[in-house]
Amino acid sequence: MSVFAVEYVYAAGSDDVRAEHRPAHRDFLAGLGTDQDGTALVASGPYADGSGALLLIAAPSQEVLAQTLKNDPFAIIGSIAALRMTEWSPVLGELSHHA
Template sequence: MTVFAVEYVYAANSTETRNEVRPAHREWLAGLAEDSVLLASGPYGDGAGALLIFKATDEAALNSILKQDPFAGAGVIAGTRITEWSPIIGMLAGISA
């Protein structure tokens, strides 16, 4: 498995929609965390986006997962940056090994 850092950039003026969809988004995330697919997630302090850490076989599989996010369906994600990541030190170290 590979670890990926996923950065969401939220669409401008999407706060109201995000607030409406957030419960479904968090329920979706909780299910992925239970399945050990999502390792960590949370919004940035400025509210402009979020960081999510996933474990997936490859980027294509990760993209399939991300399409299921209720935030994606609601159109509140303006941009996504996906980066393969190799945690070396700390709680997530060795996960991609």
């Protein structure tokens, strides 16, 4: 199991549609780890400037995670302009037990 830092960059002008779908998006993220794909949410939250968000997600592989994130309501409605996924090793601090 690896931890991935996932960066969402929100599409310009998508504030209203994201606000509408935010409850479903948060339910989706909270539900990670309840199905059989092996993903689990470590932490997530939006950037203070509203430009995007950072998600830390444990997953068996980048391919599995990419497939899972296609089901995020924000992805389905097209409010994510760019997505960057990087394997991350938290060696110190409160999240280091995920390494």
